[in-house]
Amino acid sequence: MDNPRESFSALEENRVSSMDKSVGELASLVGGVVVGDPSVRITGLNGIQQAQRGELTFVGNRRYLPYLGTTAASAVLVAPDAGATGRTLIEVKNPYLAFVRVLQEYAANTPIPHPTGIHETVVVGRNVSLGQNVALDAHVRIADNCVVGDNVVLYAGVYVGDSSCIGNDTVIYPNVSIRERIWIGARCIIHAGVVIGSDGFGFAPVNGTWFKVPQVGTIRIGDDVEIGANTAIDRATFGTTIIGSGTKIDNLVQIGHNVEIGEHCVISGMTGVAGSTRIGCHVTIAAQVGIADHVEIGDNVTIAGRSGVTRAIASGQIVSGFPAIDHETDKRVVAGLRRLPELPRRVRELERRIQKLEEELHGKAANHRD
Amino acid sequence: MDNPRESFSALEENRVSSMDKSVGELASLVGGVVVGDPSVRITGLNGIQQAQRGELTFVGNRRYLPYLGTTAASAVLVAPDAGATGRTLIEVKNPYLAFVRVLQEYAANTPIPHPTGIHETVVVGRNVSLGQNVALDAHVRIADNCVVGDNVVLYAGVYVGDSSCIGNDTVIYPNVSIRERIWIGARCIIHAGVVIGSDGFGFAPVNGTWFKVPQVGTIRIGDDVEIGANTAIDRATFGTTIIGSGTKIDNLVQIGHNVEIGEHCVISGMTGVAGSTRIGCHVTIAAQVGIADHVEIGDNVTIAGRSGVTRAIASGQIVSGFPAIDHETDKRVVAGLRRLPELPRRVRELERRIQKLEEELHGKAANHRD
């Protein structure tokens, strides 16, 4: 075909134009106050730098205030004390949360087209219990003895191993692999390509070769957990790898065997947590962090991006660097690094000057003795 | 079976021997000059350390010149001024490009055995438009409302979500997952296990739990883009995540929501680009780099391996380190690090000597006052 996108664009435009509200209507929705013309029509949402005419945007951070003068957006959500002028504004206490609220309204107009029903190519094993209203897309494979809750959605190519259990309302995207004897809670979202229940990485050295330690444990994932694309979570050697309820994990993360993660944590992309490490609740881990094995991390800890954690972190600490230390101390280390190239030169210069002084002084001392 | 490889080896050898050209023929192909016997037969290609009798190799970098004396290769592509002797040589201005040219000839004899036709196990939704000569291998799943261009090849287990669009001549390898409303250009190559269109990682804190910010945006991937195995690209929160035409992305890379990458960039393996960051054109990013969110990177920037980029980089800059700084400055920092262990000792020694001098001098000063 000449240009597949053209036929597609018509489709897409049709879809996106399904939202059309006035600034006044949106202000009511978020409990905000209109400054300017409340009849302006809003048909989409966007970031302040990308927004076009007809779109709503927001300023959630003073850093973005200067863009108020240049954005093409037709209206802007701002805090009342932001000092914004010359635009159609909706003033609201927390512009970001208000934007999320409008996004939800918009999302309701752009629902995810989940598959429905049980496709005829699905292969389900013996002794499997399927809940009400389960959706199984093409080429799903569920092994024997599984339990699948109500309203569960499994996209194409999902594999669920023997005796595994998936809680009510959980959605699992395409080509996810769940091994045997894994428990997954309710209302979880598991993105495409995720692997849950692969063998932990355990080998004992025997005469110069590596003897595989059997990985007979399992994994228990709580409710309301989200797991990002192509993330891998290993089953326990024995016992259970645990992901607490409400915890959100980003793409390409690795969770080792027997790791235990508490509730309501956030683990950003490409982070690795090595075996048997225990992480508390409400812990925030930025991207590309590494955490060594058998480490204890308390509650409400924050770990900055690219940190390498090698030892225990007490509750409430903020750490960064490798090896990770208190963030304020690490900032001074990093600042010191900037001055590092000049230090050897300065020390060498001091050594020269002091040498000179010592010679002068000892020369004089000798004179005095005369 | 006793040894599966033996039956296989026969097959393989049969295939590899399908290239057989003389050094003279290859010299004509690359516009080079033969030094030695042009009738020598060449049946394969290899690196200078791995090459066997009958194979052609090349020296593209002076670092490899010493191997000219030891390689078993039957002929070598070299630059005319390389000072090479004692071998059957093909002298050519750019030996690497000449080698690639011969590789192409060889590749034409080793075509990738793409699937053809539409397999009976393929499941295609309603209102899907398939171009001419489309190849869909076993267990492919295409959801409703998709547009698939001419000559597109989808390998086994590929999933294409609702209302997505794939441009002409694009090849998608096995078990790739493409979510709904994604646009992919022409002549793209998407390697196995890639995920395109997973939800961005966006959560708003509400009373100690994480509220999911709907991810209703999409992704637009240009023409001639290549994406490496098990890479994950997140859809925009709203608006569009963009990968510019001609950009090449390696394996296990993460691209966050609302990231915009320009044309003809190269992004090496295991690199992560966090949300809303904008990267210009002709940018080269080495392996295991991390780039923070909301960062602006200009055109023609080079980012060294394992760098951590935390702030804007102007066009044309070369940066390295974490936090990434000008590469020349960073090299001095790294050199300084090597001398770091000795510095505290030298400073301590200076403090001792100056203390002694001060005591001596003040003692003397006191004497003088007498």
Next chain:
Amino acid sequence: MDNPRESFSALEENRVSSMDKSVGELASLVGGVVVGDPSVRITGLNGIQQAQRGELTFVGNRRYLPYLGTTAASAVLVAPDAGATGRTLIEVKNPYLAFVRVLQEYAANTPIPHPTGIHETVVVGRNVSLGQNVALDAHVRIADNCVVGDNVVLYAGVYVGDSSCIGNDTVIYPNVSIRERIWIGARCIIHAGVVIGSDGFGFAPVNGTWFKVPQVGTIRIGDDVEIGANTAIDRATFGTTIIGSGTKIDNLVQIGHNVEIGEHCVISGMTGVAGSTRIGCHVTIAAQVGIADHVEIGDNVTIAGRSGVTRAIASGQIVSGFPAIDHETDKRVVAGLRRLPELPRRVRELERRIQKLEEELHGKAANHRD
């Protein structure tokens, strides 16, 4: 359903209780000596912090000795010289290996429920040779000309490309993608989501765009190799990417084109090895390491976690840091970093004091001249 887990828990408990041995029986199994009551029943295994009543645990490392006082385990494997008391003990020379031995016994009671037979949804190409007792689960796709050895198990959604070969007794978990002309040895374990044979990342710059270097090589994986979930191994540009027998690779690892890895290496999670690098035998690489391209690494090398290797490493070396250097030297660099924030201040203070001394001394020197 009200709670899918409840119906599942009954199943699970039934399964786990299938091990029940006395401390005396287990002591015989591992060649140990019972201190205490040999009739105590053991129905499970666990780590010393997680173990419950009825479970066996072990102390393999003195660091865990303090937990002997608090563990709920019913018996503990310990070294005879550990000084442990007040518990039912099994004294044995190597408690960790003894624990693995019991784990194996336990594993024999918890076998992995591999699929069996050839499912009717499997699609096998022409000229494919299948060994005896091969198990192919639902939606497996094997392309033309493949050779699959005896007792091979391919889980659901596995793809095997044209002319590839899989050795006897190898197990490949769900949604693994193996491209064309790949050789895999006997008794390998390949975890879910792995990609073997994706194109190497090779592009030549031509007039501001990137020209794809054909990747016509292959991969040879030895016997007894294990490859972790979502790992990606690229085929050679030409020639062969090699993984030696007995080598174990963890999750989310990237192996570049033309890499050669020796036998019995261990490569931990999220490590990347760039193109054409050669690694010897018995090399241990910890997690999140990066190794640059065209680097030579000897035998018996150890590379610490998060190291970045940029140049050759001789056999037997232990390295760490980025750029990776001798581990002992690196430890001094890291220790120096801790003192870095105070150094500029101390140097500045020295400069001030020496300035003062110089003024005093030269003032005096001038006086003397009077």
